[in-house]
Amino acid sequence: MPVCKSGRPAARLVAAGLSLLLAGLAVSQVQAQVLAQVPSQGPSQVRAALTFEQVRALPAPPAVYADEPSLEARLRWLQTRLAGSLDAPERYRSQRLLFSEYYFANRHAEAASLCRQHPPLAEDLLFRAHCILATKSGPQDQLPQLLLLTQEARSRRNPGMEALLLQEIAWRQSELGDIGGAFENLEAALAAAPVSDVGLLTDLMMNTATSYIVNGDEGYVRKGIALLASNRERLARMLEEPTGDIDKAVLRESMQLTEFNRGIAYALHLGDYANALQHFDRVLAEPNPYTEDALAFAALAAAELRQNERARAYLARAGREGTGNAAPAVRQYLSCYRQLAGRRLQPGHALSDCLSLHPDTATEVQLDVYKRLSHIDDPAIALAGLKGLRTLFLEKLEPQLRRRGSTAASNAELRRLQRESEFKSLVLEQQQALQRERDATAAQRQTTFIALSLLLLAVLLLIGLSWRSKKRLAEQFERMSLVDTLTQLGNRRFLEQQVGRELASLERARHRHPEAALGLYLFDVDHFKSVNDRFGHGVGDEVLVELARRLQAVTRDTDLLVRWGGEEFLLVARLDTAQHGSQLATRILEAINGSPFALQRGDALPVTCTVGAVCLPFMPGSDPGLWPELVELADLALYEGKRAGRNRWVMLSNQGLATPESLRQALQQPLAQSLEAGLLGLRSSAEPGD
Numbered sequence: 001m002p003v004c005k006s007g008r009p010a011a012r013l014v015a016a017g018l019s020l021l022l023a024g025l026a027v028s029q030v031q032a033q034v035l036a037q038v039p040s041q042g043p044s045q046v047r048a049a050l051t052f053e054q055v056r057a058l059p060a061p062p063a064v065y066a067d068e069p070s071l072e073a074r075l076r077w078l079q080t081r082l083a084g085s086l087d088a089p090e091r092y093r094s095q096r097l098l099f100s101e102y103y104f105a106n107r108h109a110e111a112a113s114l115c116r117q118h119p120p121l122a123e124d125l126l127f128r129a130h131c132i133l134a135t136k137s138g139p140q141d142q143l144p145q146l147l148l149l150t151q152e153a154r155s156r157r158n159p160g161m162e163a164l165l166l167q168e169i170a171w172r173q174s175e176l177g178d179i180g181g182a183f184e185n186l187e188a189a190l191a192a193a194p195v196s197d198v199g200l201l202t203d204l205m206m207n208t209a210t211s212y213i214v215n216g217d218e219g220y221v222r223k224g225i226a227l228l229a230s231n232r233e234r235l236a237r238m239l240e241e242p243t244g245d246i247d248k249a250v251l252r253e254s255m256q257l258t259e260f261n262r263g264i265a266y267a268l269h270l271g272d273y274a275n276a277l278q279h280f281d282r283v284l285a286e287p288n289p290y291t292e293d294a295l296a297f298a299a300l301a302a303a304e305l306r307q308n309e310r311a312r313a314y315l316a317r318a319g320r321e322g323t324g325n326a327a328p329a330v331r332q333y334l335s336c337y338r339q340l341a342g343r344r345l346q347p348g349h350a351l352s353d354c355l356s357l358h359p360d361t362a363t364e365v366q367l368d369v370y371k372r373l374s375h376i377d378d379p380a381i382a383l384a385g386l387k388g389l390r391t392l393f394l395e396k397l398e399p400q401l402r403r404r405g406s407t408a409a410s411n412a413e414l415r416r417l418q419r420e421s422e423f424k425s426l427v428l429e430q431q432q433a434l435q436r437e438r439d440a441t442a443a444q445r446q447t448t449f450i451a452l453s454l455l456l457l458a459v460l461l462l463i464g465l466s467w468r469s470k471k472r473l474a475e476q477f478e479r480m481s482l483v484d485t486l487t488q489l490g491n492r493r494f495l496e497q498q499v500g501r502e503l504a505s506l507e508r509a510r511h512r513h514p515e516a517a518l519g520l521y522l523f524d525v526d527h528f529k530s531v532n533d534r535f536g537h538g539v540g541d542e543v544l545v546e547l548a549r550r551l552q553a554v555t556r557d558t559d560l561l562v563r564w565g566g567e568e569f570l571l572v573a574r575l576d577t578a579q580h581g582s583q584l585a586t587r588i589l590e591a592i593n594g595s596p597f598a599l600q601r602g603d604a605l606p607v608t609c610t611v612g613a614v615c616l617p618f619m620p621g622s623d624p625g626l627w628p629e630l631v632e633l634a635d636l637a638l639y640e641g642k643r644a645g646r647n648r649w650v651m652l653s654n655q656g657l658a659t660p661e662s663l664r665q666a667l668q669q670p671l672a673q674s675l676e677a678g679l680l681g682l683r684s685s686a687e688p689g690d
Contacts, residue, residue, distance in 0.1 A: 052123035054089040061097065071105055096120075096127060106327060108134045125153055125161045129168065138360070139172035146172070154192075160200055163193040167207055177363045177396055179215045186211055206231050206258065213265040214364050221269045225262055232258040256288040263297060268368055273301035291321065296334040296341075303344035311341055329358035333365050340372060346625060347496055351376075355384055366392050374470070377493065386470050393463055398456070484563040486541055487548035495562045495570065502560060502572050503624040506616060509574070517578040518616040520627075521571040521585060522634040523551070526608045526646040528567040539599060540567075543607055546597045554584075554591045570631070578615040585611050585649035586685060593647060611649035612638025619654050619663070626660050629667060636671045637682075644686060653681040 060066070068074050078098045086094065095118050102111035115131035122128075129149055136142040146169050153162040166189035173182040186208050193200045205227060212224030232255055239251045263279035266272040280298035283290050295318040302311035315338060336354040343349040354369050370392065373385025482494040490498070502518060509516035525531075525547060532540040544567060551569060555561055560572040571588075575581055588611060596604035612634040618626070633652055641650040656679040657663050666674045674680045 050088040050092060050121070052121050055092055055096075055121075055124075058089055058093055061093075065097075071101065075101055092118075092121070096124075099127070099130070103130055103134055123156075125149060125156070125158065126164070129165060133168075139175050143169060143172055159192045159194050160197055163189040163200060163204065166192060167204060170211070171207070174211060174215060174364075175362050182211060182215065202231060202234060206254075210261055213261065213269055218270065221265055225265050228258045228262050228265075252286075253288055256283050256286075256290055259283050260290045260294055263294065263301075267297055267301050273304045276301045277305070292318065293334060295321070296337045299341035300337050300344075303341040306344075308345055311345055315341060327360070329360040329362075332358045333361055333369065336369055340369075343376070348500075351381060355381070357388075363392070363396060382470070386467055390463060390467055393459075398460075487545055487563050489548050489552075489569070490560070490562040492562065492564060495560055495564075495572070498560055499572060499627055500624070502574070503616075503627065505574070507624075510617075513576070515577040517575040517581065519571070519573045519575050519581040519584055520614050520616065520630055520634050521573070521588065521649075522564065522612045522631065522638050523547075523569040523571070523588070523609050524612075524638055524642070525567040526610055526642075531605070531607075535599075535605075539601075539605075542599055543597055543605065547592065547607070547609070550591045551588065554587050570634075575615070581613060581615045582649070582651060582683065582685070585613055585651065589647070589649060589685065608647035610638055610641040610646050612636065612641060613649060613651040615651070615653070619657055619659075626663065629660070629663055632667050633663075636667070640671055640682070641684065644684065648685045650685075651683045653683070655679055655681045 065074060065077050068077065075098070078094055078101065081094050082091065082098070095114065099111050099114045099118075102108070102114065111134040112131075115135055120127035120131060129146065132142055132145045132149070136145065146165055150162055150165040150169065153159075153165055166185045170182040170185035170189065173179075173185065186204070190201070190204050190208070193204055195201070209224040209227030209231065212220040212227065216224065235251055235255045235258070239248060239255070259279045259282045263276045263283065266279065267276035277298060280294045280301065283294040284298065295314050299311045299314035299318065302308075302314060318338060332353050336351070336357070339349065339351050339353055343351060351373070354373060357366060357369060366388065370385045370388035374382050374389065376382050376385070482490060482497070484491045506516060506518045525543065528540065528543070531543055544563075548561075548563070548569070551561055551571065555571060555573060558574060560570075562570050564570040573584055575584065589609070593606070593608045596606045599605055614630050614634050614637065616627075616630065618630055618633075637650040637652045641648050644650070656677070657666060662679070666679050671680070675682055
């Protein structure tokens with residue numbers, strides 16, 4: 001594990017945005033030692049006399065810098081020191097430390113400027129690698145130079161640095177979608193790492209587990225979770241060792257990283273949100289760099305589990321604590337996941353950040369977000385998710401398939417040329433064997449090309465068919481999913497789409513007529529189960545159809561009447577005044593129980609219903625988004641009517657509720673308690689004078 005006297009983030013290699021595991025990669029003992037001892041470049045006139053060994057021989061930085069928790073204070077200390085008189089090794093180290101502060105705070109423009117002004121020493125491979133990452137804008141530009149630097153580390157017989165660079169290359173290949181290449185380089189890094197460097201091997205195993213989770217199937221995801229659990233136990237044992245060479249703070253931070261990555265694996269790859277929350281809560285139990293990320297995904301997991309209050313608490317904490325130093329792409333997709341959580345809590349919640357992901361967003365993140373969008377019940381958003389998947393395939397995944405085919409063909413051609421060169425010196429009798437080898441190589445190349453072409457064509461056909469099919473389904477769903485097939489009334493989804501129109505109409509009407517109101521009525525057929533039990537479900541369906549017909553006869557075309565579910569119906573009706581709400585409830589009861597229902601088999605069946613009602617506006621300045629809570633309140637009124645004897649209406653009114661939160665709290669307690677406390681008022685058709 002890393003050895004760092006200060007225990008600050010400058011001793012970690014943070015790679016935000018490289019993968020769906022968001023937090024980054026830990027640093028090895030080799031890297032932390034170099035970071036502590038090797039800073040930036042000095043003036044050109046003193047470079048000739050400066051050697052890397054002189055810099056490495058310097059004592060550790062003073063505690064006044066190393067133990068300072070504030071980034072700005074550390075920057076001021078270094079800048080003040082550089083303004084003074086320093087010898088060449090100390091100036092180089094101070095400039096290198098200044099670069100590290102900028103680099104690990106994601107202030108890459110300032111870090112890149114230092115690289116250009118003070119290029120690293122040739123032997124300072126780690127500083128050179130970080131300058132590549134700071135000055136090159138993306139993995140496509142970074143990979144070639146990292147590969148050259150890896151070859152140089154190998155030629156200098158520095159296996160620890162070679163392993164670190166291979167690990168960096170693997171993560172950039174993963175970011176580009178070259179999963180096979182990423183696994184090959186992680187394997188090469190594990191092979192190159194010195195056996196004696198336990199910290200480096202631990203980091204590599206952690207990152208291998210991370211790659212399993214990001215890129216593997218379910219079996220590899222679970223294998224990655226098991227590796228992370230094993231790594232956490234190893235870190236815990238190291239934390240208990242009585243040694244002064246290990247930075248305890250960095251060990252704890254690495255343990256938090258394993259918890260965070262296990263939470264991500266459960267939440268985004270296995271859909272096991274309950275297990276995910278356990279790990280996210282461990283991350284959030286103490287301060288660490290992964291708090292912002294953990295809050296976003298904990299909110300999503302809680303919302304998926306319908307633990308709404310818990311999800312709101314995570315979102316509120318995220319709002320209070322703000323954003324860290326993450327790259328723009330990371331900040332945006334964290335905001336996207338918070339919006340997805342908000343969408344689960346409140347239908348219609350905006351998903352603006354999900355619909356316009358930053359161009360630098362990692363492939364794994366784009367795949368997850370677009371898949372989530374394609375399953376949202378809003379056809380426009382679902383279609384945007386499908387289009388995002390299609391664009392991702394055409395712009396990134398398809399070119400990767402082509403590049404892999406080209407790489408395979410190039411390797412075959414290289415092998416052919418090498419073989420040809422080797423055989424040039426052979427005698428004439430061996431030329432026939434050479435020709436057979438060429439023919440076999442050409443046939444292999446052709447077979448590979450044909451196979452890749454067929455594979456690419458099949459993938460394109462599948463994507464095209466899937467996209468067309470989902471588009472047709474979305475259009476069909478838009479036409480059919482808004483209507484209840486039995487009663488031909490609108491359904492719950494239809495109400496959710498239209499209720500905003502009614503709330504807006506009420507607001508406009510009250511500007512002209514302050515007494516205007518909106519009645520919300522929830523109906524339930526009395527003893528409907530006994531109808532089904534006595535006469536069968538066919539008769540029960542007849543009752544529901546006739547009930548819908550009678551309700552339509554006493555309501556207006558502008559009213560919203562829907563089948564809420566089972567034998568329940570919901571009506572949203574425009575009223576001249578709130579006092580007219582009870583009059584409409586009475587007309588509804590008379591329409592239902594005024595005459596028996598005529599059944600197809602000739603029987604006449606008496607039917608009654610119970611109505612629960614509230615009127616809007618329910619409280620001064622109430623949020624239009626409160627209508628789901630008001631439906632719950634109407635449901636409480638309905639069940640109060642059932643308890644009181646059925647065949648009646650019960651209307652609840654606001655007596656002492658001042659805020660939306662007080663309404664939500666009232667819904668969590670028995671109705672009788674709210675009535676006794678004077679929070680709610682109750683009227684019923686069974687009362688004298690109604």
